[in-house]
Amino acid sequence: MALDRSERADMAYVNPLTRREAVVNQLRQEIVLGALPSGTLIKDAEVAARLGVSITPVREAIAQLAAEGLIDIAPNRTRHVTKVTQKNALELVDVFSVLACAGFEWGVDNLSESHLEQMRERLDELVSNLRAGDVTAAGRAGADFTTIVTLASGNRELQTHVDLVMTRTQRLFSRTKKDETWQVWVNGYREILTYLEADDRAAAVARYRQIFIEYRAVIETMLFDSDSCRG
Numbered sequence: 001m002a003l004d005r006s007e008r009a010d011m012a013y014v015n016p017l018t019r020r021e022a023v024v025n026q027l028r029q030e031i032v033l034g035a036l037p038s039g040t041l042i043k044d045a046e047v048a049a050r051l052g053v054s055i056t057p058v059r060e061a062i063a064q065l066a067a068e069g070l071i072d073i074a075p076n077r078t079r080h081v082t083k084v085t086q087k088n089a090l091e092l093v094d095v096f097s098v099l100a101c102a103g104f105e106w107g108v109d110n111l112s113e114s115h116l117e118q119m120r121e122r123l124d125e126l127v128s129n130l131r132a133g134d135v136t137a138a139g140r141a142g143a144d145f146t147t148i149v150t151l152a153s154g155n156r157e158l159q160t161h162v163d164l165v166m167t168r169t170q171r172l173f174s175r176t177k178k179d180e181t182w183q184v185w186v187n188g189y190r191e192i193l194t195y196l197e198a199d200d201r202a203a204a205v206a207r208y209r210q211i212f213i214e215y216r217a218v219i220e221t222m223l224f225d226s227d228s229c230r231g
Contacts, residue, residue, distance in 0.1 A: 018057070019053050019054075019057035020057040020060040020061055020064075022051075022053075022057075023047070023051055023053060023057050023058055023060075023061035024061040024064050024065060026051060027042075027047070027061055027062075027065055027070075027071075028065060028068075028070060028167065031065070031070050031071075031081055031171065032070075032136070032167070032170045032171050033136060034171075036081050037081065038081055038082065038083040038084050039080055039081060039083050040080060040081040041078065041079070041080055042062060042071060042079040042080065042081065043079075044058050044059055044062070047062075062079055066079070068164055068167055068168065069082060069164075069168050070082055070167070070168065070171075084171060084172070086219065086220070086222065089172055089219050089222070090216060090219055090220065092165065092168055092169060092172070093169070093172075093212065093215060093216050093219055094216070095165055096162075096165045096166065096169050096212070097209070097212035097216075099158065099161055099162045099165055100146055100150070100162055100165075100166075100208075100212070101205075101208060101209050101212065102158065103146070103149065103150030103153055103155065103158050103159065103162055104146065104149045104150065104205060104208045105205050106150075106153035106155060106158070107149040107150050107151065107152035107153035107154075107155075108149060108152075108196075108201045108204055108205055109201060110152040110153065110154070111148075111149065111152050111196060115148055115149070115152055116193065116196055116197065118148050119145055119148055119149075119189075119193060119196075120193060122141045122142070122144045122145040122148070123141075123145060123186070123189045123190065123193065125137070125138075125141035125144075126138050126141040126142050126145070126185070126186060126189070127186060129141060130182055130186070135182075136170075138182065139170050140170075142185050142189070143166050143170070145189055146162070146166075147159065147162075147163075150162055172219065181215075181218050184211060184214045184215050184218060185211060185215070188207060188208065188210065188211035188214070189211075191207050192204045192207050192208055195207060
């Protein structure tokens, strides 16, 4: 079952962030939001000085973010923020679709009324954050909507992989400003809840899969920085 806010807050209080975790969170947020754009050179000493930490947690953080696909480490050991092209964006959506849809299908039969209430709350947060222009918070709310179902499957290993892909997908969400793009998710989630409230689990799974088909079509129309430099 997904953790509610109080449970998450309690866990955060009991287990404060290490320096490595704090650096990971900070750099990840900067990459996802575009404060560190694609191709930005990452220098250990500069990051350490800026964040007020030693070199060691910075290096550990960079290694983790490289494993998450957010930072590229070249053979000469230089580090750059991973570039986002249309090709790798589409590949990312395809991988995300496979993992997330598997989690949704495995978890949907275990959803309780409590789960549905949490999903309604996340959808409300998604809509309200979009109205406020906070696409980052909207992305988190949308991700939580999916996480609730995946965790209901009881497959923690799958959720770990979904989380990794979802982090990279957040970069696509943060650069998406058009209302019609976000409506793909809002409309899909609303219809999914309608199906679940009617206990039509099969229709809910099918509608969830359709979201990724529609979103992939949107990505195919987007112009990425690296694409605009071609030819």
